Amino acid sequence: DEKDYDLFKTLFIKDVETKFVFDPSFFGGETIIIKGIDDYMEYIIESGSLFRSSQHLIGNSLITSKGDTVKVKSNLNSRGYYKDDINRSVSLWGYYETYLKKMEGNWKIVRHDFYSLGAEE
Structure with a gap:
């Protein structure tokens, strides 16, 4: 949660697809679909600006591969x-489903989805 957005952006391909599926306790159960790194970064920066600090604990990753794609499911x-x-x-708690492909020797995120399971203020 360093808010190093330039570094964060390098993890993704230009045409990344992202989806946020919120349960009713957060954003009213809204689903947000964003295509393209520029729009995704705009959303991340804008939503992050609400907070003076934040911490995301990500763990228990389950990694599967199919062909040239790797899927990482993380809590x-x-x-x-x-x-x-x-x-x-x-x-806020839930899980990510992140899909990566190796491009020019580097793994890049091609799709990044978040599914919330609950939230509490």
Whole structure:
């Protein structure tokens, strides 16, 4: 959660596809689909600007491969501390499904989906 967006951006291909599926306790159960790294980065930077700090604990990864693609399913537990209210924070938990392909010798994320299972403020 260093907010090094330039470094973060290098993990993805230009035409990355992303999806966020929120349960009803967070963003009203909304599904957000974003195509392209520039729009994805805009969303990440804008949503991250709400918090003075945050921490994403990602673990228990299950890695499977099929052909030239690798799928990584990882559990997430995150907490964000709002900028506008020092006494307010939000916890969000769920999992990522991240798809990578090796391109020019480097693994790049081609699809990155998040599914929330719960949230609490």
